[in-house]
Amino acid sequence: MSSPTAAVLLIGNELLSGRTADANLNYIARRMTDIGIKLAECRVIRDDVDTIADNVNDLRAKHTYVFTTGGIGPTHDDITMESIAKAFGVRVERYDEVAEAFTKHYAALNKPTTAATFKMADFPAGAELIHNSATHAPGAKMENVYIFAGIPNIMQAMLEAVIPTLTQGDTIYTHSIDAFISESQAAEALENVQNDFSSLDIGSYPFKEGERFGTSLVTRGTNQKDVDKSFSAIKTFLEGLGAEVRG
Amino acid sequence: MSSPTAAVLLIGNELLSGRTADANLNYIARRMTDIGIKLAECRVIRDDVDTIADNVNDLRAKHTYVFTTGGIGPTHDDITMESIAKAFGVRVERYDEVAEAFTKHYAALNKPTTAATFKMADFPAGAELIHNSATHAPGAKMENVYIFAGIPNIMQAMLEAVIPTLTQGDTIYTHSIDAFISESQAAEALENVQNDFSSLDIGSYPFKEGERFGTSLVTRGTNQKDVDKSFSAIKTFLEGLGAEVRG
Numbered sequence: 001m002s003s004p005t006a007a008v009l010l011i012g013n014e015l016l017s018g019r020t021a022d023a024n025l026n027y028i029a030r031r032m033t034d035i036g037i038k039l040a041e042c043r044v045i046r047d048d049v050d051t052i053a054d055n056v057n058d059l060r061a062k063h064t065y066v067f068t069t070g071g072i073g074p075t076h077d078d079i080t081m082e083s084i085a086k087a088f089g090v091r092v093e094r095y096d097e098v099a100e101a102f103t104k105h106y107a108a109l110n111k112p113t114t115a116a117t118f119k120m121a122d123f124p125a126g127a128e129l130i131h132n133s134a135t136h137a138p139g140a141k142m143e144n145v146y147i148f149a150g151i152p153n154i155m156q157a158m159l160e161a162v163i164p165t166l167t168q169g170d171t172i173y174t175h176s177i178d179a180f181i182s183e184s185q186a187a188e189a190l191e192n193v194q195n196d197f198s199s200l201d202i203g204s205y206p207f208k209e210g211e212r213f214g215t216s217l218v219t220r221g222t223n224q225k226d227v228d229k230s231f232s233a234i235k236t237f238l239e240g241l242g243a244e245v246r247g
Numbered sequence: 248m249s250s251p252t253a254a255v256l257l258i259g260n261e262l263l264s265g266r267t268a269d270a271n272l273n274y275i276a277r278r279m280t281d282i283g284i285k286l287a288e289c290r291v292i293r294d295d296v297d298t299i300a301d302n303v304n305d306l307r308a309k310h311t312y313v314f315t316t317g318g319i320g321p322t323h324d325d326i327t328m329e330s331i332a333k334a335f336g337v338r339v340e341r342y343d344e345v346a347e348a349f350t351k352h353y354a355a356l357n358k359p360t361t362a363a364t365f366k367m368a369d370f371p372a373g374a375e376l377i378h379n380s381a382t383h384a385p386g387a388k389m390e391n392v393y394i395f396a397g398i399p400n401i402m403q404a405m406l407e408a409v410i411p412t413l414t415q416g417d418t419i420y421t422h423s424i425d426a427f428i429s430e431s432q433a434a435e436a437l438e439n440v441q442n443d444f445s446s447l448d449i450g451s452y453p454f455k456e457g458e459r460f461g462t463s464l465v466t467r468g469t470n471q472k473d474v475d476k477s478f479s480a481i482k483t484f485l486e487g488l489g490a491e492v493r494g
Contacts, residue, residue, distance in 0.1 A: 008291075013448055016286040017419075017467065018277030020452065022269075025291065030265030039263040044255075044272065044289035047450075074431045075451045076438035116434030151453060172264075184321045187363030191323040201260055203294075204322045205267065206398060220264065 004064035004169050006032055008042040009055055011070040011080055012150055015044050023152045024069045031159060036169030036222070037065065047071060052083035060087075060145050065166065067159070070150030072139065074116035080147060081140070085124035088142055093125045094118070098138060105136050132157035170222040175231040178207070179243040180214040189237035190217060197230040199223060251311035251416050253279055255289040256302055258317040258327055259397055262291050270399045271316045278406060283416030283469070284312065294318060299330035307334075307392050312413065314406070317397030319386065321363035327394060328387070332371035335389055340372045341365070345385060352383050379404035417469040422478040425454065426490040427461040436484035437464060444477040446470060 008028050014020040025042050032039045040063060045051050052071075059066045071080030085092045098121040106113045120137045123129070130139035130146065134157035140147040141162070148158040179186065183204050194202040200221035207214050217238075219230045238245055255275050261267040272289050279286045287310060292298050299318075306313045318327030332339045345368035353360045367384045370376070377386035377393065381404035387394045388409070395405040426433065430451050441449045447468035454461050464485075466477045485492055 014450060014452060014465075015272070016276055016289065017280050017448075018273055018275075018286075019465065021273040025262070026265055026268040028265075029263055033264050039265075040293065042263065042291035044291075046287065073451075073453065075434045076441050077450050111429075112432070114431050114435060117431040119434070182358075184361050184364040185359075187322045187366070188361060194323050201264075203261060203324050204320075205261060206320065218261075218266065 004037045004167050005040045005062075006037050006065040006067065007040055007059040007063045009052075009059060009066060009068040010042065010044040010150075011047065011052060011068055012044075013047050013077070015070075016046055024148075024150070024155050027152065027156055028067055028159060031163065033172050033174075035163060035166065036171050037166065038169065047077050047079055049079055049083045049086060052080060053087040056084055056087040056145055060143065064144060066145045067148060068145065069148045069155050072120070072137075072147060072149055074114075074119045078119070081123055084140075084142060084145060084147060087145075088124055088126075090125040092122045095121050095123055095129065098123075098129070101136055130158050130161055132161045134158075171224075172220060172222055173224045173227040174218065174220040175227060176216055176218045176247060177231070177234065177238070177245055178214055178216050178247045179238050179241075179245045180212055181238075181241060181243040182206075182213060183215045185241060185243075186215055186217060186238075189241075190234070193219075193230050193233045193237070196233065197221070197226050200226055200230055202230065251284045251414050252287045252309075253284050253312040253314065254287055254306040254310045256299075256306060256313060256315040257289065257291040257397075258294065258299060258315055259291075260294050260324070262317075263293055271395075271397070271402050274399065274403055275314055275406060278410065280419050280421075282410060282413065283418050284413065285416065294324050294326055296326055296330045296333060299327060300334040303331055303334040303392055307390065311391060313392045314395060315392065316395045316402050319367070319384075319394060319396055321361075321366045325366070328370055331387075331389055331392060331394060334392075335371055335373075337372040339369045342368050342370055342376065345370075345376070348383055377405050377408055379408045381405075418471075419467060419469055420471045420474040421465065421467040422474060422481075423463055423465045423494060424478070424481065424485070424492055425461055425463050425494045426485050426488075426492045427459055428485075428488060428490040429453075429460060430462045432488060432490075433462055433464060433485075436488070437481070440466075440477050440480045440484070443480065444468070444473050447473055447477055449477065 123140045127140040134154045139158040148155045203218045205216045370387045374387040381401045386405040395402045452463045
């Protein structure tokens with residue numbers, strides 16, 4: 001049994017000013033669950049070199065994998081690469097093969113390059129590049145830290161490019177059922193199920209559908225038999241309560 | 248000039264398993280910007296007493312305000328109140344006036360209460376209640392820590408209930424313009440503007456609209472004159488580049 005953990009570091013003033021609503025955490029979270037990696041925490045921080053470096057160093061010591069998003073473009077506020085170089089105590093250096101690819105790409109499009117374009121060819125010394133299907137500007141990997149773009153489709157392409165290289169954990173099994181009862185009505189029976197299956201992650205989430213209130217009951221864990229048994233126990237007590245259910 | 252800061256702590260395994268996409272950070276971020284409070288960081292953590300308590304203690308020492316969301320319902324996985332009590336070194340205690348309100352409310356609806364219902368009448372000893380327009384189950388305030396529900400409409404009602412009591416910062420002014428040029432083309436001129444107005448937060452954000460790519464250029468700060476001047480400088484260099492703009 002392996003139990004890799006991961007952390008996500010979302011970088012960008014725009015996420016904390018409210019200008020931009022993050023769409024990356026949920027995607028990464030779902031993909032980690034798919035491959036049995038426990039996402040332990042996420043932090044959202046501002047574009048500040050020391051803040052980024054300190055958080056990267058803290059998280060990379062605690063977790064198997066760290067995924068950062070944002071701040072890898074061509075403008076002055078894109079400081080993730082230099083910040084992560086600082087975290088590792090290395091310099092940023094120009095990767096000539098990336099710079100040459102930019103030159104060819106822009107020439108083919110008959111578009112001008114600028115000094116700023118080539119900032120996206122600078123990486124922490126020693127970084128491996130993350131080539132991806134969405135863009136010719138790569139991400140980068142420094143040890144267990146994966147440096148992704150902030151734009152969702154590019155972030156997703158970079159994550160998908162590295163997923164086959166990650167150490168996957170045990171498969172996480174999950175069952176969910178929606179019942180038209182309140183959380184309070186389900187609470188005692190649900191707690192009993194949790195006590196009977198202490199290794200599982202059993203949760204309840206209220207929902208509203210039109211004027212009707214209900215509760216989603218979810219069981220999740222790596223022991224498939226226990227997940228199945230706990231789900232049977234949940235369905236049994238819902239029957240006992242006479243609850244209308246679906247799913 | 249006052250410069251209050253805030254941190255957000257999103258609590259819930261469901262946010263890290265990917266079951267649920269958070270909708271609260273962006274709302275809180277926008278409202279903080281509205282009232283001149285700088286949102287400095289956000290963390291997303293699991294339902295674990297020590298993890299919650301440690302993060303609350305870390306953040307409340309660093310920031311003027313801490314806002315938590317999630318984990319205040321009636322079920323076994325709702326452990327925010329006990330965790331924050333632990334952070335403050337106090338017990339959880341039953342608030343009789345809240346319990347009585349539940350009893351009356353359920354009686355009026357002709358619905359049963361359970362032991363779990365009254366868990367939502369338990370708060371860290373000494374907490375002030377946050378009554379709100381969305382639910383009869385209050386949030387709570389312990390010193391500078393505000394404990395909100397995770398369900399967005401309830402969270403929003405609780406935040407709106409406390410906003411008039413917060414120390415507001417200087418008004419944050421912002422201007423934004425969309426230009427149909429690449430970030431690379433704008434980078435050098437934008438960096439010059441940032442250097443001329445170092446107290447402002449000047450950013451660029453690429454966007455795609457159909458098949459067209461563009462860049463949003465944003466200036467933000469508390470000095471209205473400088474925000475206006477920097478925006479004029481941005482518009483001037485966009486004209487110089489012959490960029491098609493809007494907004």
